[in-house]
Amino acid sequence: MSTITPEELAATTLLRFATAGSVDDGKSTLVGRLLHDSKSVLADQLEAVQRASASRGQDEVDLALLTDGLRAEREQGITIDVAYRYFATPRRRFILADTPGHVQYTRNMVTGASTAELTVILVDARNGVVEQTRRHAAIAALLRVPHVVLAVNKMDLVGYEEKVFAAIAGEFTAYATGLGVPEVTAIPISALVGDNVVEPSAHMDWYGGPTVLEHLETVPVGQDLTHAHARLPVQYVIRPRTAEHPDYRGYAGQIAAGAFRVGDEVTVLPSGRTSRISGIDLLGTPVQEAFTPQSVTVLLEDDIDISRGDLIVPTADAPATTQDVEATVCHLADAPLTVGHRVLLKHGTRTVKAIVKDIPSRLTLDDLSSHPNPGQLVANDIGRVRIRTAQPLPLDSYADSRRTGSFILIDPADGTTLTAGMAGESFAAPQRAEAADDEAGWDF
Template sequence: MTDAPPALLRFATAGSVDDGKSTLVGRLLHDSKSVLADQLEAVTRASRGDRGPDLALLTDGLRAEREQGITIDVAYRYFATPRRRFILADTPGHVQYTRNMVTGASTARLTVILIDARNGVVEQTRRHAALAALLRVPEIVLAVNKMDLVGYEEADFAAIAGEFSAYAGKLGMNRVTAIPVSALAGDNVVEPSKNMDWYGGPTVLEHLETVRAGDEPSDGAARFPVQYVIRPQTPDLPDYRGYAGQVARGAFRVGEEVTVLPAGHTARITAIDVLGTAAPAVRAGQSATLRLDRDLDVSRGDLIASAAAPAPVTRDVTATVCHVADSPLTPGRRVLVKHTTRTVRAVVAEIPSRLALADLTEDRDPGSLTANDIGRVRLRTAEPLALDAYADSRLTGAFLLIDPADGTTLAAGMAAAPTTAPR
């Protein structure tokens, strides 16, 4: 019997320009021995000066990123230690690319937010914290970087950690771990710092290796977005009809009663096929084919849910969105709503408010949302959606707003508790 692989932790990094985020990630990869020799040699050749390899180049791969010294696109890195496997999303820090953080943090279990010890909490720090809170990222690591430039003073670290924790508390984020680091020198990234003997907490890597890992809970209300209908119609399988997809939440078992949404028809699961083999059950994160005891009109975009706790069905959607497009989002604009495997037409009925990041107040009736704005919207869809609240499920409570003319992504949305509408 083979041992199970180490647990997988998905985490993202965020921070303002020049806070040293790419250097921190590079240091983490380098000191954890997750960089191949030829990669390190290439980075050393591309580095300028005589201070050794510029570790930021391990993640800043685009030519424009290297020329400007900033991170533009999300860079994904896969690495592992003996204790855990990691998928790291290194997100941009420049305000112009804040929208990219939504992509990187939307599936993250933990977000590392960097702060320059010389500058403290700035507006972009608050924006990143607000996005992490809206995206329901469970764990936050506050990495107070460049401690070497403030003489490794405990008072500077304590003041920043206190200010950020107070702000995070207003956002409802209570699991914040503050760590003083110097990415350039390697203090408290992988190895404990000899320069900060006043700090007795974990290093960044130690915390990443020991924090609880996990995605959508497998014991929640079961959700299965249908991706494809399988009907081979071969002589050996003349009546086979299966619904393929990936379990987004909870678990399904043979014999269980389910509801197909948005139509609302009920049936029982007669069989579950996983990789061509019959299985008694399937849980969150697994891909499978479900077979039902009734021939129902089920197609891509439908949601198979637990009959005991079906998702609310609605055509009136209230949500918080992060606007990511250059063109503004205005009331009356026609959009497409892409939710799991379903895409429906909709119109922006109202934009009630926009979030002011400085004090977390709401600007009423802003008239529009522009790039990087976070605000509340109300949508009216042409067809009903089986939509959970994002607070209940990060997968089936999220959606995208898309421009129907050219397919541009306009906003990432997080649904509030839906209002059930007649089907």
């Protein structure tokens, strides 16, 4: 691979993607092979993996050790935590999340895929589509990951048979399409040998599609800014008070979606006050237009009371504010989430008090059935919740915006992240249970 110049790197697009699959399907080996064959591994990293492999009595280098960084992971031979890796080719930059395969670490898969634009789901060619494969496909559908790659691994162990690949690809594609996954690309690979990972396989001349890396480099990323809901969560108010800029008041943040232009009429939420953009500063330079994911400072024509946590949106495309949040959530903490649970809800840069009013249902990912009124959600559970917040929030539907349609629930006692939520998402239409009585001090 040729050396990438800083200019070429700056001009490339960014793809965030995650890997998923059952235990021993070869996720970490695929990631290691991808990094190794694309020349994205430093010499000292490779030497460390070679030493670790030798200490375990292995004749060949175990590329899975490039991502399984925790001691417990190496000892058990499994992935436990989400391992993030950053690499680049001349065509694109990548942020990769290697997620665990164990059922008990489903929450980690949710974490890794929550910001991904593509998910690679591995299947062992000897076993085909299994329960965990369907579980990961369901999570990808719930998280609205726009692109899914089915990597049928260990093709070398089934004699590189086309009919084995075709049967698995057909079964998975039908299942994922039924879940609403918009796009599935199936690729037969052998991560251990390197077939169709970076280089085309010499053993599968019946396959004419892209390699894994080729697909990652060419899949469309990003969204059409002309149709996105423009959103700017305010992170910081800039008031330098210098002789040079005595009246400067800017509102800084990273644009979550869409584009803003000088002259646009905007509304500040949740207050509902309106103004017009008089200027946009990008890295200290005035610009006429800025778009996601740029970090900018916006100046307004009117002096409005704006602080961290507010949301600047186009007046013509402002979301409704609400104190009653209905969402699909994945519970991440070991302690259960229960009806009446007092929490903090963080949406964008804003954090407010909230209380869990109802847990109407819990999703059984094995068969996508809904268990009504479970009363609580435990670690790795996915369910529907109804939450009442102390202050109104400008929540978008998660279907419209994965950034401004998502939130997390936090334990107010110690700051632990409890739950990740997707506003408006629904996997069932259960009957509403009677909400628990409000607790003193949390009656909203």
